Amino acid sequence: MRVLLIEDDTVLGAAVRDQVVADGHSADWATRLDEAGDYLRTAAYDLVLLDLMLPDGRGLPFLQALRGHGDVTPVIILTAMDQISDRIAGLNAGADDYMVKPFDLSELTARLNAVARRYAGNPNPLVTLGELEIDLAARSVRRGGKPVPLTAREWVLFEAFVQRPGQLLSKAQLEERLYSFDTEIESNTIEVHVSRLRKKLGRAVIETVRGLGYRLGGAA
Numbered sequence: 001m002r003v004l005l006i007e008d009d010t011v012l013g014a015a016v017r018d019q020v021v022a023d024g025h026s027a028d029w030a031t032r033l034d035e036a037g038d039y040l041r042t043a044a045y046d047l048v049l050l051d052l053m054l055p056d057g058r059g060l061p062f063l064q065a066l067r068g069h070g071d072v073t074p075v076i077i078l079t080a081m082d083q084i085s086d087r088i089a090g091l092n093a094g095a096d097d098y099m100v101k102p103f104d105l106s107e108l109t110a111r112l113n114a115v116a117r118r119y120a121g122n123p124n125p126l127v128t129l130g131e132l133e134i135d136l137a138a139r140s141v142r143r144g145g146k147p148v149p150l151t152a153r154e155w156v157l158f159e160a161f162v163q164r165p166g167q168l169l170s171k172a173q174l175e176e177r178l179y180s181f182d183t184e185i186e187s188n189t190i191e192v193h194v195s196r197l198r199k200k201l202g203r204a205v206i207e208t209v210r211g212l213g214y215r216l217g218g219a220a
Contacts, residue, residue, distance in 0.1 A: 004049070005028070006050045006054065008031045009051075013031065024139050031054075047074045051078055052086075067094035076108075078101060096115045130205075143202070157177060168213050168215045174214070175190060194214060
């Protein structure tokens, strides 16, 4: 997934960003609402982590504005505001989850993945695709009962297909998944990673639709 973190605390922000990346996702980090707005206008995100108290405003009106414009990107609020009334206000504004600081980073991982699975239409983290057994929560794949090691970038791309079965994904959409990694994206990066996934998981696991993109197939 590509995640947008909106948090002005540099220590917490760095810890959350590093956790998200360690979990195999890509992450962009904004410390102000105006900066976050720029990110959202220029890229497609799978999930937003939103603090409620930012230097240039409050997160709740920002969230309400997003929902008012029809943006359905999943949002998890991260805040020190722990009153029941605050939680109710956040959820009523359109948040999908609400976490009170301080929180355990492993719990954040679990909640982030649970929200992502709900939006992907499959709350069950276990997916079977031919001879592949996929655990979205553990970010692991077994082929014929044997574990298949995937790199972080390979998992990010494979997860995109698994979360959108049957949906055609363009090369540009797949490149978006890799932008937060530190290496430069070459013109053939997607083709290289798709080829590696096919070698590891089966030729039929990803189908090519010439001139349009790729989609999840079977697994031979």
